[in-house]
Every structure is written in C-alpha cells, then in structure tokens.
Amino acid sequence: MPKNKVQFQEGYSLIKFQKAYGSEEKCRQKLFRYRWPNGYVCPKCGHNRYYVLKARQLYQCTECRYQSSLISDTIFASTKLPLTTWFLAIFLITQAKEGMSALSLRRFLGISVNAALTMKHKLQHVMKNADDKLLLEGFVELDDVYWGGKRSGGKRGRGAPGKTSFLAAVSRNIKGHPIHMRMSKIEACNSSEVASWSQRHIHPEAVVISDAFNPFNRLSDTVAFHGKIRASTIYTDPKNKIFHWVNTMIGNVKKAIHGTYHSVSSKHLPRYLAEFCFRFNNRFCVGTMIGSLIKHAANTKPKPQRILTFAEV
Ligand SMILES: [Zn+2]
Structure with a gap:
C-alpha cells in the first residue's frame, strides 16, 4: 500500500521551530524578511x-x-504580546490537523482567554485573506452545505430555517486526487449568490460538476463547462464517486468543528472554514506553512477585534 504523502512527510518539530523562532530577536528578523523581502520600504x-x-x-x-x-500596518499592529507568542500560536494552529480552540491556545501560551480568542480570529482572518486569492482550477466538485441552526424539528438541509448556507468545492487533478478546497459562507443559496461565489473562487476555465439543484443553473455562465448530475443517481448508487472528495471534506470539516470547537456561530463560521481550507491547501508543506502564514500576516492590514466579531463572508 503506498504511503500517504501528507501523513508521512517530514514534519516540523517543536525543536526545529524553537531553533528558528525561539527568541524575540529571531522572530523580528524573520518578520522583517517576510515583510520586506527586498529591504525596507x-x-x-x-x-x-x-x-x-x-x-x-x-x-x-x-x-x-x-x-x-x-508590526505597524500588519495584522500584529498594536499587540501587547511578544512575537514569540504569536509565532508559537502560528506553529500550533498550522500543525494541529483538527484545529486548535482558543482555550487550548490559552493553555499552551499562558495568555488570557480573550487574548487567545483575538489572536485566533486574527490568524483565521489572515488565512481567509490568503485563500481568497486562490482560484480553484481543473475539475471541480461543488456542493451546498447547511450548518447549525437553533431551531429543531421541521425541514432538514436545503431550505431549513435557522441554518447557515455555505458552498464547498474541491478541485481534483487528472488522477482524481484532491488539490485544493474552498468552503465559504453565502447569504442564501440562490442562483445569483452561487454565480457570484463561483466568479470569486473558481477559475473561468474550470470544469464544474454539481447536482441538479436549481441555484446551480447559472454556473455555465461563469465557468468553461458545468455538468449537472441528478441527485437520485448520486445517492442511490454506492459506486458513484463523482462527489467523493467534496463530501469527504464536508464530513471532515463538520466533524473537526464539532470535535474541537463544539459550536461555532454563523458570524464566525467563514473564518473557521478558512482555517481548515488553508491547512488543507498547504498540507503538502507543513514546514513552510508557518513561514507562509507569517508572510501573509505581515501583508494583511490591521483588523481590530471589534470589527472581526461582525459577520464576514
Ligand atoms: Zn518615507
């Protein structure tokens, strides 16, 4: 059985991390180089x-x-915490496959719950910004997902009251292996929201496959080819693997969010989804993921916590 490339890749040990980022001066030098790779500007x-x-x-x-x-004009602006604490948080968040709650961060870093929550939301915002620049290419599986909802009973899934809608898409290579994924919230699952989401996150040359749900009808206007599969043939045929990866990823993300965070409100959901997508999209380079996140953080404008607590799509 071939080794799983992600699970068996050389990790980034805490010892290696400490050597590279173990002092405030080392962190400052790293951040300087990530922020101004060609010298100060x-x-x-x-x-x-x-x-x-x-x-x-x-x-x-x-x-x-x-x-x-x-740190001015970056996501670290006005922080009272040392860079060593921020970078250790980045190490922990990027290396934890299932994510890391603010409570766990607080324990590892010895900081207050509020500081841990602010730090987590800011780093998730950076991950979201980074993934916003990524367009899914090639063959893309797309599906709609519904999250949470305080009301019980009544309709389930599509159209159920009190639920948050989001779209999930996974791009595959010609061998059928997943490459990148994107999950993000939409205000409502209708054709104009889906078309606008597709324009933001899927390359116009991509081939997209979804089920025959009406809101997907306008996708053919935004991508090279849109194929629709009738839901009855997807769910009754166990050999049907067309939506294998997007369904697997939706299951993994729901399980991880329930397991690690227990509950995530609708307004914070986009950033939590972005965290999982960022880790997945960078899974082949767990070592460089730390540097990559620091680089994105150095190039992300400040975002006060009071603004982060508002909904972000
Ligand atoms: Zn000047």
Missing part, C-alpha cells in the same frame, strides 16, 4: 533608506522622516 513614501531608532524599535525614513515599526 517606507510605508509613506516608498523610499528604502532608513535609520533604526533602537530605544523605541522604530525605523525612520531618511527621505520623509516617517517613523514606523515592524
């Missing part, structure tokens, strides 16, 4: 010569004299 005028004001850990532009810090 003044955020105000774009000039690249600067002085270091060591006492206040600021950079001052020699041209316009604008002062900035390493």
